[in-house]
Amino acid sequence: MFDIFLDPAVWASLATLTLMEIVLGIDNVVFISVIVSKLPEPLASRARQLGLALALVFRVLLLLVLTWIIGLSQPVFAAFGHDFSWRDLILLAGGLFLIYKATYEIHHTIEEPHETDLKAKAQAAFGAVIAQIIVIDMVFSVDSIVTAIGMAQHVEVMIAAVIISMGVMYVASGSIAAFIVKHPTTKMLALAFLLLIGVTLVGEGLGFHIPKGYIYSAMAFAVLVEATNIFAMSRKKARGAKS
Numbered sequence: 001m002f003d004i005f006l007d008p009a010v011w012a013s014l015a016t017l018t019l020m021e022i023v024l025g026i027d028n029v030v031f032i033s034v035i036v037s038k039l040p041e042p043l044a045s046r047a048r049q050l051g052l053a054l055a056l057v058f059r060v061l062l063l064l065v066l067t068w069i070i071g072l073s074q075p076v077f078a079a080f081g082h083d084f085s086w087r088d089l090i091l092l093a094g095g096l097f098l099i100y101k102a103t104y105e106i107h108h109t110i111e112e113p114h115e116t117d118l119k120a121k122a123q124a125a126f127g128a129v130i131a132q133i134i135v136i137d138m139v140f141s142v143d144s145i146v147t148a149i150g151m152a153q154h155v156e157v158m159i160a161a162v163i164i165s166m167g168v169m170y171v172a173s174g175s176i177a178a179f180i181v182k183h184p185t186t187k188m189l190a191l192a193f194l195l196l197i198g199v200t201l202v203g204e205g206l207g208f209h210i211p212k213g214y215i216y217s218a219m220a221f222a223v224l225v226e227a228t229n230i231f232a233m234s235r236k237k238a239r240g241a242k243s
Contacts, residue, residue, distance in 0.1 A: 014157050014164075021144060021165035026216075027197050028055055028140045029169050031098070033177040034105065034190045035129055043126050048173055051133035056166040058141040063158050082207040087142060094139030095201030101132065102194035109188060139201070189226050193219055 032051045036044040075083035144162075180187050196215065203210050 010154065010157055014161055017157065017161040018164045021161050022168055025055075025140070025144065025165055025169045027193075028052075028137065029173050029176055030190050030193055030197075031101075031136050031140075032133055033173060033180050034187060034194065035101075035132055036177060037180055037187060039126060039129065044177065045174070047126060047129050047133065048177055049170070050130060051137065052166060052170050052173060054134055055137040055141065056163065058137050059144060059162045059166070060159055062141055062145045063155055063162065084205075088205045088207070090139060090142050090205075091201045092205030094136065095198045095203075095205060097135065097139070098194050098198030098201065102191045102198060106188065106191050106195075109191070183230055185229070186226060189222060192222070 029052075032048055036047040036051070039047060073085050073087050075085055076089070077084055145158075180190060196219070200210050200212075200215055
């Protein structure tokens with residue numbers, strides 16, 4: 001079973017697929033980081049860890065039912081000149097959910113209630129946060145696994161790539177979440193990313209292929225601009241403190 005990992009070609013496939021899974025998993029990490037940011041730290045850490053653990057479980061389980069996953073790409077019905085598969089419907093529903101959630105959170109951030117009210121409701125919100133993470137984990141898992149099937153031939157390689165990528169995201173998620181909390185403007189940027197990702201998923205579900213390179217390039221440029229802005233503000237505060 002593990003003899004395939006002695007093949008250098010398999011190692012190359014594993015490295016490529018792991019990198020791709022990490023890139024695809026960025027959306028998942030951003031969503032989880034934003035959605036748990038309203039919870040107090042002990043609950044936020046638990047929700048983030050549970051969310052990523054569930055994402056790993058969903059991906060491994062879906063990999064073990066490859067035949068069913070491949071079948072998701074088969075047309076179920078046709079409408080408006082497009083053949084819709086179950087994958088299309090899942091991506092469409094997930095995209096609409098992300099658009100709704102990002103719009104709601106943007107409104108909620110602008111019209112933010114008092115901090116005391118948020119903390120009082122935090123315990124009750126924990127279950128709702130986990131439910132939302134489960135829904136979006138399932139959506140991102142389908143897209144991730146369909147990509148994995150197209151890039152690798154061995155299930156063992158796919159599972160290894162998913163486990164490694166989720167480990168990397170698990171380590172990075174805490175820093176990303178802490179950064180979003182420390183710099184409130186980045187939360188709005190992350191919500192804009194979720195809105196962009198939601199529109200992309202809806203487009204994919206409707207049959208419009210949107211190259212992921214364009215999406216991630218735009219996101220990377222926005223992050224670079226925000227990082228420059230944060231650095232400039234930090235320098236300005238440092239000068240003010242000295243004077």
